[in-house]
Amino acid sequence: MDYKLFTKRVKHIYKYLFVLFAALTIGSSGLIYKILNPSFLSFSEEDNTETYTNAEEFDNIENNIHVATGFKDDEGLQLVIANCTSCHSAQLVTQNRATKEGWLSIIRWMQETQNLWDLGNNEAIIVDYLAKNYAPEKKGRRQALQQIEWYDLED
Amino acid sequence: MKRRHFIKNTVLGTTASILASDIVFSSAIPSGYVPIAFQEPDPYTLFGKDKEMTSLNNKPWNIEAKAHLLDDKITPNKYMFIRNNGIIPKNIDVSKWVLTIDGESVTKSKSYSLADLKAKFKQNTYQLTLECGGNGRSEFNPPAKGNQWTTGAVSCAEWTGIRLKDILEDVGIKSNAVYIGYHAADTHLSGDPEKEPISRGVPMHKALQDETLLAFEMNGEDIPLAHGYPLRLVVGGWPASASGKWVNRISVRNKIHDGTKMKAPAYRVPCKPVAPGETVKDEDMCIIESMPVKSLITYPKTGAMIKKGKQLNIRGHAWAGELVVKAMEYSIDFGSTWKSCDIENPVNRLAWQHFKASVNFPKKGYYEVWARATASNGVSQPMLVPGWNPKGYLNNACHRIAVIVK
Structure with a gap:
């Protein structure tokens, strides 16, 4: 077996074992937690959230967009996913536009009032990612109507 | 490997998070967080909304209509916008639901079951316009942060319930009453049980209007969960954030209510006109009352x-x-x-x-x-x-x- 193939297989097995181990750990800790907190996971009907268990599926990028979150693929993406989507959806980020100062002030507001943690050295990377990919556009005082879907109106 | 997988897991730390990257400063992340990135729920079946509705945000849920969807004279649930600040309460047991009226300006605090409220007080039905204070936000330049509502965060449904003034009269309020503030069963996005997602209110003159209801029904049925089941304060004509959902406590205050999102800059506008982009001090921001024409x-x-x-x-x-x-x-x-x-x-x-x-x-x-x-x-x-x-x-x-x- 050549070295490359060997490495590839080891990596493959490593990934597989990793996911298996993770699943077992989650399962067992969940079970212990459930024993200690019987109400845990007794969700009512409205909560049917699904969870990605396959890390590779979660990593998919199509047309420069990270499919699972809708974020643009650029330097800092993984940090943004990890730090910005714990409390709120990615949509709350991607629908907003701000300058560097603007994004920083939003981060400060979240730290002061919404329990956002210290971002440390990653703050600069995250702010750069946001200011570059979600920068404000000049809209003027009233934009022209956009994205009109034309249709024939019969009586 | 390009990225290391990272597990943050403690025995009692609810679900462990597997992320496709390191969680840097993981020690600063409270246990129990599950990145929303892993969730993929369908709001349309979840809340009975029409497929043409626009989902702006799935945590917290924020969904709006389009103008042509609002053609009905009375807005049906499927076209009614959802504006949530926190997480919708789970496992609601209506038989155990209690509404408490307290605060500095009640003579004595008093609690009622839902059955008490329905049996004891006269019920009224009104069509009430509820519009999100931020409806149309997407057009502002420079942009304002938050959900980028276009035109669809407005509704006019038929609400049935008891008048807030009737229950306040039953409790007995002091002459120094200034404001009412609601408290509710929804929970904060961060999972912090000490934080309320939103707790707003209105001055007494608005609280005592005939049309200000504690409602149990919307369009002749139990209020849908996303709209405040089983009990919602409905304050027509004011920012819809004054119409607290899942209400379980109303405080009669001797001052302007100081709950979450009452303080500047939330639901406030500059007291005096400002130039686009100008920084406005908190003390120069005034609470929005009536919505505009x-x-x-x-x-x-x-x-x-x-x-x-x-x-x-x-x-x-x-x-x-x-x-x-x-x-x-x-x-x-x-x-x-x-x-x-x-x-x-x-x-x-x-x-x-x-x-x-x-x-x-x-x-x-x-x-x-x-x-x-x-x-x-x-x-x-x-x-x-x-x-x-x-x-x-x-x-x-x-x-x-x-x-x-x-």
Whole structure:
């Protein structure tokens, strides 16, 4: 077996074992937690959230967009996913536009009032990612109507 | 490997998070967080919403209608916008639901079961207009942070419940009462049990109006979960954030209520007009009370193409916060000339009013039909986006639809 193939297989097995181990750990800790907190996971009907268990599926990028979150693929993406989507959806980020100062002030507001943690050295990377990919556009005082879907109106 | 997988897991740390990257500063992340990135729920079946509704945000849930979806005189659930600040409560047991009235300005705090409320007090039904304070935010320049609502964060449903003033009278309030503030069963996004997602309120004069309800029904049925089941405060004509959902406590305060999102800059606008982008100090921000005059063309949907010589019948709704709409007009020439629409009186105070008109076009081409309402105090909707404010509230600019005559 050549070295490359060997490495590839080891990596493959490593990934597989990793996911298996993770699943077992989650399962067992969940079970212990459930024993200690019987109400845990007794969700009512409205909560049917699904969870990605396959890390590779979660990593998919199509047309420069990270499919699972809708974020643009650029330097800092993984940090943004990890730090910005714990409390709120990615949509709350991607629908907003701000300058560097603007994004920083939003981060400060979240730290002061919404329990956002210290971002440390990653703050600069995250702010750069946001200011570059979600920068404000000049809209003027009233934009022209956009994205009109034309249709024939019969009586 | 390009990225290391990282597990953050403690025995009691609820679910461990597997992320496709390191969680840097993981020690600063409280245990129990599950990145929303891993969730993929379908809001339409979840909340019974029409597929044409726009989901702006899935944590917290924020979903809006489009103008043409709001054509019904009474908004059905499937077209009603959702604006949530926190997580919808789980496992609601109505038999154990208790409403407590407390605060500095009650003579003695008192609690009621839902059955008590229904049995003890007279029930009333009103159509009440609820519009998100940030409806239209997406048009502000420079942009304001938050959910980028376009035109669809407004509704007028039929609400049934008891008058807040009846229950406050039963409890007994002191003469120093200034404000009421609600508290509710929803939970904070961060998972912090000490934090309330939202706890707003209104001054006593609004709390004591006949139309201010503690409602159990919307459109003749139990209130849908996303809209506040089993008990919602409904305060028509004011920012819909005053209409607390899942309410379990109302405090009668001897000062302006100081709950979450009562303080600046939330649901406040500059007391004096400011230039676009200007920094405004917290103390110069004033609480929004009545919503401004506004209207929507709900038929036809924008993008209609008609044949030359055909009349276009338009219709929609208009509302004016605490006031009544006294005149409704449309323009097909970008405001150069205005023609009047027929406008109905409101079914009851604080209900939106219905208008209609038949529009003729002089020749082939591209047109926009603009609609403009005028309130009983003589104030009309602006054609441009109104005065900029830091949080992007109160955009009541004229609604317009595109039409081609061919």
